[in-house]
Amino acid sequence: MKRISSLIIFSLAAAGTFVSCRKADPVMRSEENLLSDIYATNDGNGGQRLFNPRYSNDTIYFDIPYFYPEDSDNETDLSRIILRGSIPSDAKLSPALGSFADLRNPYPIKVTSGTGEEKHYVVIGKKVGNTTIETITVTYMDADGEEQQIEGVVQPSGDVLFYVLPGTTLTDAKISYAINRHSTASIAQDGAVDFAQPVPFVITGVDGIAKTYTLKATEPVKLDYGIGINRKLWTKAGADLGFGANNEVCLAVSGDNIVITRRTNPSKFSVYNRFTAAFVREIPSPFGSQLSFQMVEDTVGHLLAASWAPKNAKFILYKYNDAMDNAPVKFLEWTNNNPAGITGDGGVGRRMNIYGNLDGDAVIMAPAGISNIIYKWRVVGGALLSQTPEVITYNGLANGATSFGYYAEAQPVSADANANYFINYQFDIALVNGTTHERMSAFSYDTRVYGVFHMPTAYVTFNNATYLAIVKYSDYNLNKINMCLFDVTSTSKISTPFTDPNYGTFNVFVSDEFAGTANGNGTADIAVGFSQNKERMQVYTLLTNGGVMAHEFTLYAP
Template sequence: MKKIINSAITLAGIFLLGACAKIDSEFTVKSSSKTLTALQINFADGTGGFTPTTPEPYGSDITVEIPWYYPEGSLNETSLDSLFISGSIPNSSYMSPAFGLTNLSSPKSYTLTAQDGSKNEFKITAVRKRSSKAEITSFKLKEADISGVVVNNKVIIPYTDVDISHQTAVVELSYYAKISPDPSTVHDYSQPVQYTVTADDGTNVVYTVQLGTPVKLEKGFGSVKKLWSKSSGDLGFEDYRQISIAVSGDYFVLPNSNEWVDGSSIKYYSRKTGAAAGNLNVSGVERIYSIANDKNGKIVGINSIYAGNNVCLYEWDNVNSAPKLLARTSDWSSVGGAFYGRKLSIYGDLSGDAVIMATTDGSNVAGANNILKWTVKNGTIVSQDPEVIKYPKGYDYVAKAVPTGPNATDDFYFCSNSPSFISYLSGTSKTVQYSFSSNFIANARGNTPALTYFEFNKAKFAAVIDASAYSSALHIFDVTDPSKISTSSSSGNYASFHVFDGSSDYVACPSANWNVTGDIAVGPVSADGFKMTVYFLVTNGGVVAYELNCIDVNAF
């Protein structure tokens, strides 16, 4: 852990100690630590968020690719003469020259010097790169009104009785790509048709459009694709304010969580592109702290203690609706007067049956150590006052309780950021049944600010953030069998448990996230049942959208 403040009392104590006795030789050894991590490059306005082409630990030559156009989809050409470099180095070391606003039109050399005087040399090169994406993102036969399913370099047209021998097609491509032959001309799709998609950098991919029936994997997903990544500058973040995320319809939703300021501010963005789309109606809603969504995209927000209105839950049917008061506690007893609402989660349908969970601060920081649970039956909240569950182990500020079913007796997960631990608890006895291994991620950053539970293609998953103040990564674990959640990274069965590793695709924080917070939300499963999207939020860092796909690419 890197310290940022040295108190005057501590310094005075050191001076006093020095006057009375010799310092133990163990503490006179100077650090040789000179590791560079969490490197990120942004444009001068804070947008961007580009990381090296090679993962940590970095070698002496570091290359960062800067897109030819930015933001993606625009024709705004980029420049390398005004880029902002940030990264993490040990407190006992220093970088020369210092990172910051830099002209990277040519490579620039840096020296990282450890406390003991040893050095590490780095050469950072920025390269403008045209897009290599040559993807068909959607395909539809126009006259027959039949959508194809894109699987790798195939487009599968479901078998049909409709005559498709004379059809034009409506095709969406990755930005800047071109397609040949022209799909708007008539083709006979009763036979395979080939298209060549050419990326902006000249990369060619040949796609075959053919009749068939996509087949799902027996369970779970087979591939993960990054749809887009938006930095904190792209999304207009303010430091420490974006700590939770929800999904509603075609949008993801981010509150500006500032418990010190009156009122509330909640923005929503396009799920498809990450572009800002509007602001939630927050009339009469005071100091929303965190949010979550139910299975149909209804949004729930919880207030903070400074709202002074007891614990309140507010509900929005969608991003265009007005808020409604869902619950207001009769007093402060459920939170013991302590801070609450940093995390919120929902399982189920608020118009039917659902469970809502929130947490207070933990006993390690003089909090109540409580989990708050509201149950919704047949569209009606059972009680304005939540069931209060005292968690059996102390924790600090950031913790999240996550239900796995819509009933009061369904089991739930509990995730603590510091100390870091994840447990699976019985919904009836409220006791811990299983716990994640302390080594559930190899070379972990060390904090677990969020866990989100979801189900997809007959399997159950826990998406977990592995975080430090400087960078965070998303990991997904198959928890279909809860007894296997204690699997260690050294186990021979680890690959079947750890089904997605995003450590090499980390999100860096140009402004250190000392609270080490973040969140995860999931979108609905696509109508054909083949895809779903996971949204990964890093406070001070940005948001990444990942698409999970359960199509068996070897079977049609």
């Protein structure tokens, strides 16, 4: 026993001598010392991204609501603001972020690179009032003495346009509006307004800063095709909507409401008014402890709630007539027996898309995770043709992809038996032949077109134009997004490159950036609704760990 121990000791000593002769590889330090991201939150909201910065050279400004939430009486304390951000991997930041920063005075921070170079910033916080018009309506008496209403459209210029048909006189016109409860307006609620001339309308925030809008009655000039005047309808941070960490993954539109799916245990479906973002109610999950990632709408606002079904679990769909339906019916129950023999994840229910009317004819498609398999169900005359799906093998994986990944969407473009469909996964967005399942046309493989990542999809027709709405991500934290509208009426446009002079006729809208905290799953969603006899279209975008933003598009010429 002693001899064996001696041999071990000798061997270790020899090994140590040998290793000590080898020089360690040098560690290469980076010169990078720039902040790649910074945002602010407040006491009690953890890592929620509540306030975004404005930059001017090395000065970082935060305009922080005077009260938070803005319609509460909770006055913001600038001495208890929490800053969070990102720096290069071997850089150091001083003082460290994540604890309270006192922004009552300029707050210096320093980033030091791995090689010792320093970059200095100053953070300045300011409490600001709210001068936004949330909604505004004019009420008047028509020629028959009946009360009529017209909703105003707020323009970025500050003009508020009320579209009045030729020959209409706004008799006894009065305005009503919704503004922040701490703000004041120059015209009283239900105050009389004379639209013979443009009318100034001043909103003053609690900080004393005022914004002047101009109310105008104008005859609408309707476009024959496509979107016209548009506006941001509202934006709500995740904290305003009760978001948890990585839980909110799906958004649906039904009637005057949106429904947010929360993949808690049990899962929940939260209903909000889609014009005001006011909470309406919770829909209990019909799945018990089985998770749900999805409640999606059909073309007319019926809803399908889907269970998450890994291999050998049940994929179940419940149908709701609308967001106020308290008696959903089981629409489908299928055991995911992995009919295609998928060796990867193979789960169903992370993403599902519908085209058509569930009370008439419709197509439902759901990709399987880490595969090139799509499951498809057809609805004819309001009933499923079969509980067992058609198994589609997609033959067009492109740009180096070996599978769809975990999150992909297959969006049918009709309710026909062999409906073509759009496929949207990390490496590609393409229109696919519904018979051969080969790519017919594809987006240009370019991050300028669809970001470093893209995922949710909506397919709609508005004012004689057909649009594909997607969300694109601008960095690999997957927490900064833009909502984009692409005109796909003519399939010849789908492959338009970013450098083409006519690219703007294809990518017709890109929203401002919307940001949240790091989103490891890369989840977001998009849904579309209509109002005023389809003269207005609302597009809602959800970002996991971020919140929801709403945009409205009209068919009126700018």
